[in-house]
Amino acid sequence: MSARSDLPPPRKNPFSPMAVARITDFDADPDAVDVAITTDATRQALAHLASYLDAPPTRGGRDRTGTVVAVLGDYGTGKTHLAVRLVRHARQVLADPTHALYLDATAESFIELYRRFMQKLGREGVRAQVSEYYADIVADSLQSSGLTSDMLEWLGSRQLEPQEVVERLGLMESALLRKVQDTLREVTNNKDFGTALTLLLRPGFEHSVWSWLLGGTPDQVLVERGITTPIDTEVAALEAMGVFALLFGGRQRRFVLAVDELDKIFSADSRPQAGTMAAFQTLLQVFAKAxxxxxxxxxxxFKSVLPPAVRQRIPYTVVMSGLSQREVREFIELAQQQAFGTRQLAPFTVDTTRYLRDIARGNARNVIRLCHRVFRMADDLSHAPGGEFTVTEEMVRQAARDLFGSLSSDDIDGVVRRLLDAGGLDYLHRHLLGVAEESLADFWVTFPEHAGGCAVLITRSLLDNADVAAVLRRVSTVREAEPDAELILLVNGVVADGVAIQLRELLGREPLVYVDRTFADDFKALVSATGRRLGGDTDPMSALRWRMDQLAKQQSSIYGFIEHLAEHMDGVRASSDRQLGAIQRQLAALAGGASGTSGGTPVREVESSASRLPGEVERLFRDAVDALEDLTQVDVMFEEAFDHAPTTTQEAVHRRLRTPEFAQAATQAVFMQKAVQAFRAAVSQWYSSAEDADAEDRLEELCGIYDGIVEFLPLFLLDPLFKLPPWSARSGGLVAEVSQGSRRTRVHEALRNLSPRVRRAVFRSSRLT
Incomplete structure (x- = not known):
């Protein structure tokens, strides 16, 4: 028996490795909540919700006034967590918990968002709501006839459904249903919906009505009643959502709907058409009216792209901000109390908690991920001889470097170079401004007719005093060499809060931190601003000549890109032909009765055909596996090597395999691919017992296992693969650089937060939805 066999097992880690809010079925497990602390934004949002929920009916018995609240924040600030918390709070207050719903707008269109909204409401939920209106009309009929005793009591308490009362007393059903139809037309302000919803009360029409409500073409039975238009446009979908807000919010009831990730529909890159925007404005008005x-x-x-008329319909805005030091300490204590039953800060200390918060800059997701990593690091070290279970600042720094891997130096140089080229700017790369080595500017941008220039200094993460000192020396040396120079400090990593404050005093602004989503716009704006400051009052003709030179350079850059793209497409076409031939040979082998792995057919293809998952779940796994395969192209490379390949192909294979960076990164990618495939197989097996009482817990456990594995497989370790051109494709410098960004984006989108997205898709496809 080894000496380590006597060591205690690893402690349970109370912090989530992915730090993504759990979106589960509220009814199935109302107590399954994440650790929650109450921030200023949380208090503000809950106050707006409480004001709505507690408001009495308006004068004259009319319905309450509705409201709209916008919750805005960057990635990882806790928007989803807050949305879920608001819905849970509303469900605790409302008499009918189905009147509070959460939706995420991952479908990128209002059509799909509406369909999922309807699936959340459910056919029986909609029918029950229509039945409430029927019950009111039956009750009014009973009161006018003098039969107001037991039947009214049973009807009010729902011991009897209105259809049963009508049948027992022999009331005229057709006349009552006409009143229901008239009422629903008045409530929804829509003739088609008034007719269709009333038909839900009549046997034999449910399927036709529900199919139409989900966007299908109207059946003949509906066409005969004047319903001829499907709900298959964004405008129609928004109008329909307003109809159900009126339906569920009427009769002095309250209805809460939280829609998350709306930036996927409203963004600067994909602005909805004018008609859609007008329909969205109408939806906000309808919610208030309902x-x-x-x-x-x-x-x-999301809010910034809305026109002023739409923004005016959003009376309340809650802006998410970073966690404070006190809030981080509170979170750590509550998370450990939930996991261990004892509220405690250890193994963290007040100082390491403060430092952790500063490095994460209060971003809730990054705080939780750092907590997970440093807790595990402290636990691992405690098992070593003489080790202590205490988090140190060095652990926090190491965890930050491991988790928030930045671009390689070549990649960040390529990104900056492309932006400068696209702007038609003159620059020198790695230009020495003075004698000292530290006067080296990564980019020296000059502006014709202007004195001086702009020095772009690129640095790694800034986490401690040593990092700050190194940057201060560079800035000081550059300013000595070029006193009139403008400076842009670009951080390719993360910046601790304390460091940011010091640099702000030195530079007059905070350093520019590379964030893929916003970097291009931020960098171009900074360079433009420095150009204006250097220019001062210049001769208008000189400025015009400089601008014309810029346009000429931009045009030349575009022509060069088109030429490289044409070459790239030729190479891709040739590679595609070879891959198509390989696929045909594999299919022929499979048709001939080959087993799961014969003929070179990947095991995952056989698994997919043998145990197909629901569409959305299958797509998530397929996208992840395919993105990794396309990145490494190991299968294609080896197939070509054995397919009577010429000497040049053999040499190309050898070159890649001799490159340590490729071998390490490809191994990392293969591990990721195997982890995804194993995760898919486990989820497929889960579906065979999805009806069991503990199904949700077992799915949660599977997601946790996957998260624990990929924690050791960070995506930034794949960076060497992004720099390689696609296998067999001819590569020009610009094309290779452009493809790096697109391939990186594809891989990151497919793999980032995979388990939470799988969990949501499974819930939507199973009985848990």
Missing amino acids: GACLVLCGLPD
């Missing part, structure tokens, strides 16, 4: 509460969550971009 006495309903609409919570809209998204990145700050």
